[in-house]
Amino acid sequence: xxxxxxxxxxxxxxxxxxxxxxxxxxxxxxxxxxxxxxxxxxxxxxxxxxxxxxxxxxxxxxxxxxxxxxxxxxxxxxxxxxxxxxxxxxxxxxxxxxxxxxxxxxxxxxxxxxxxxxxxxxxxxxxxxxxxxxxxxxxxxxxxxxxxxxxxxxxxxxxxxxxxxxxxxxxxxxxxxxxxxxxxxxxxxxxxxxxxxxxxxxxxxxxxxxxxxxxxxxxxxxxxxxxxxxxxxxxxxxxxxxxxxxxxxxxxxxxxxxxxxxxxxxxxxxxxxxxxxxxxxxxxxxxxxxxxxxxxxxxxxxxxxxxxxxxxxxxxxxxxxxxxxxxxxxxxxxxxxxxxxxxxxxxxxxxxxxxxxxxxxxxxxxxxxxxxxxxxxxxxxxxxxxxxxxxxxxxxxxxxxxxxxxxxxxxxxxxxxxxxxxxxxxxxxxxxxxxxxxxxxxxxxxxxxxxxxxxxxxxxxxxxxxxxxxxxxxxxxxxxxxxxxxxxxxxxxxxxx
Numbered sequence: 011x012x013x014x015x016x017x018x019x020x021x022x023x024x025x026x027x028x029x030x031x032x033x034x035x036x037x038x039x040x041x042x043x044x045x046x047x048x049x050x051x052x053x054x055x056x057x058x059x060x061x062x063x064x065x066x067x068x069x070x071x072x073x074x075x076x077x078x079x080x081x082x083x084x085x086x087x088x089x090x091x092x093x094x095x096x097x098x099x100x101x102x103x104x105x106x107x108x109x110x111x112x113x114x115x116x117x118x119x120x121x122x123x124x125x126x127x128x129x130x131x132x133x134x135x136x137x138x139x140x141x142x143x144x145x146x147x148x149x150x151x152x153x154x155x156x157x158x159x160x161x162x163x164x165x166x167x168x169x170x171x172x173x174x175x176x177x178x179x180x181x182x183x184x185x186x187x188x189x190x191x192x193x194x195x196x197x198x199x200x201x202x203x204x205x206x207x208x209x210x211x212x213x214x215x216x217x218x219x220x221x222x223x224x225x226x227x228x229x230x231x232x233x234x235x236x237x238x239x240x241x242x243x244x245x246x247x248x249x250x251x252x253x254x255x256x257x258x259x260x261x262x263x264x265x266x267x268x269x270x271x272x273x274x275x276x277x278x279x280x281x282x283x284x285x286x287x288x289x290x291x292x293x294x295x296x297x298x299x300x301x302x303x304x305x306x307x308x309x310x311x312x313x314x315x316x317x318x319x320x321x322x323x324x325x326x327x328x329x330x331x332x333x334x335x336x337x338x339x340x341x342x343x344x345x346x347x348x349x350x351x352x353x354x355x356x357x358x359x360x361x362x363x364x365x366x367x368x369x370x371x372x373x374x375x376x377x378x379x380x381x382x383x384x385x386x387x388x389x390x391x392x393x394x395x396x397x398x399x400x401x402x403x404x405x406x407x408x409x410x411x412x413x414x415x416x417x418x419x420x421x422x423x424x425x426x427x428x429x430x431x432x433x434x435x436x437x438x439x440x441x442x443x444x445x446x447x448x449x450x451x452x453x454x455x456x457x458x459x460x461x462x463x464x465x466x467x468x469x470x471x472x473x474x475x476x477x478x479x480x481x482x483x484x485x486x487x488x489x490x491x492x493x494x495x496x497x498x499x500x501x502x503x504x505x506x507x
Contacts, residue, residue: 031290033110033469034120038287040110045291046267048304051311073240074325075332079357080233081225083217083329088237090218092244093325095490097318098483099251102462102476104309107255108264109302109474112288114255114458115400117465123404125461129454130400133249136451137393140166140428146382149375163429165383169390170425174418176274179260179391190384195320198327198377206330214329231502238452238494245321248451252458253392256399264305265289272395275418284402284413293473302474331374335360394421456492459484 030039077085106117119126143165147158154161176182227233246254259266268289270282291298335357398416401408408416462484466476476484 029292031471036123037116037120040288040290042292043265043268043289045265045298045301045305046262047301048308051304051307073236073243075328075335077237077240078217078329078332079336081228083213083333084220084223085225085228085237086214086217086325086329087220087223088241089244089325091490092241093318093321095483095487096245096251097313098480099459099462099487100254100313100317101309102466102480102484103251103255104258104263104313105306105474105476106462106465106470107258107266108305108309109470110288110290111259111265111267111269112255113259113396113399114252114461114465115396116288116403117469118461119404120469121461121464126400126404128457129249129252130397132451132454133393133396136248136454137389138424138427140386140432143382143386143428144432146379146386149378149382152375153372153379159432162432165386166425166428166432169387170422173391173394173421174275177276179272179274179417187384187388190380190387191320194377194380194384195324197373198324198331201373201377202327202330205334207334210330210333211326213333214326217329234502235498238498241494242452242455242491245317248454249396249458250389250392251455253396256392256395258309260395263309264302265291270413272398272417273414275414284409286403286409290471293471299473332357390421390424393424394418452491452495456488456490456495459488459491463488 029042031042032039074086074089103114106112106114110117115126115129118129140162143162144158147162147165150156150161151158172182173179228237242248258264259269260271265288268285270284291302293299293302338360339357394417397420398413401416401420402411402413463481467481
């Protein structure tokens with residue numbers, strides 16, 4: 011869905027004597043332009059679909075059900091904090107992106123370029139491993155018998171071809187992901203209603219408000235790192251919130267309407283010239299501020315209903331399934347505590363089978379495969395989009411290429427690496443590297459909270475800067491993520507589980 015129809019054949023060029031907003035010392039100033047009118051706040055599709063696709067993953071379907079099986083549904087108050095914090099982070103990411111049409115990476119570069127390059131390197135280290143797709147392909151093997159490596163390699167190539175042929179990549183992905191997420195949400199809710207009962211639902215909901223519940227087993231070297239990882243994965247983790255700013259821009263949200271879309275490789279010749287800077291609206295104009303408040307209502311609807319609501323609905327369904335699994339497989343807790351991590355998935359599949367036979371049991375693995383596909387489509391696009399954006403604007407000589415060419419280069423690069431790893435290497439990379447990657451992913455979340463505070467409070471005009479209580483929440487996020495991570499590292503010698 012295009013949120014604005016003011017896209018032009020090329021970005022407006024600055025003129026002599028034109029009013030500009032200067033943010034940072036070494037990057038181009040932002041010309042003052044008219045802010046487009048905001049669409050109605052209530053809507054069905056939007057850039058949040060990418061965050062939902064990334065967020066409704068192994069955290070909701072595996073990590074949190076596993077914790078519920080061991081510690082009970084009362085542990086879910088930590089999930090509530092995690093996903094609510096991420097909803098606020100989403101709103102603050104949107105603040106800069108909609109006000110300027112720039113990504114948060116460019117905002118970070120306006121503060122201090124090495125900050126941006128840190129995220130460039132982290133993205134490569136963390137997101138080139140085909141973990142989500144491998145998990146989904148493994149689930150599909152349970153249904154079809156087709157070796158998961160074959161399915162994963164074919165899927166990687168299909169994803170690359172799909173994105174390369176698309177005219178406007180954003181429009182294609184928004185529609186495809188909306189259908190897939192709809193199937194996931196409705197399907198899991200229906201199955202949860204079949205295998206669970208009202209008591210399961212009641213304990214799932216009330217468990218979210220058991221604030222302070224920390225059984226003794228949580229504060230151990232075996233489980234505290236797992237809890238830290240699960241909180242980080244309550245919704246999108248790592249850099250996924252940062253990539254959301256690029257999807258906002260491509261949707262034409264706010265001043266993103268002045269920035270051309272990224273196109274597929276086949277249609278790269280149709281791409282308009284990318285501006286070397288973002289744009290700013292006149293924050294002293296009451297009518298412009300009225301439109302700004304409309305955009306904030308639009309993205310708040312996204313954050314509260316589409317992101318927070320859908321993520322919460324899916325995790326409620328999986329928590330009900332977990333409690334049903336505990337009844338069907340009474341020994342599952344012992345198996346998990348003894349180190350058999352896959353026991354949680356097997357037990358939930360057994361719960362499906364108990365409700366409707368082996369055919370329904372296979373449906374569970376179908377949902378895991380669907381989650382893997384959702385995450386892979388959004389992750390590959392987001393990674394390629396983010397790396398291309400930073401390369402285009404900050405690597406010398408990169409502007410000789412179109413953004414679409416850089417996007418395609420990173421896309422096929424990560425696909426090629428993924429196929430090589432699937433065929434010749436460990437699925438997720440060497441174990442020693444994984445500890446570093448897990449650390450960097452969680453560390454990135456604390457780091458982007460710090461970046462948000464700097465960018466939104468220093469690079470934006472005062473009338474549209476965040477309120478003090480918003481800064482307090484984001485500051486809490488930085489302490490929350492980084493504090494738990496380093497406590498786990500120094501207390502137990504483990505980063506996340």
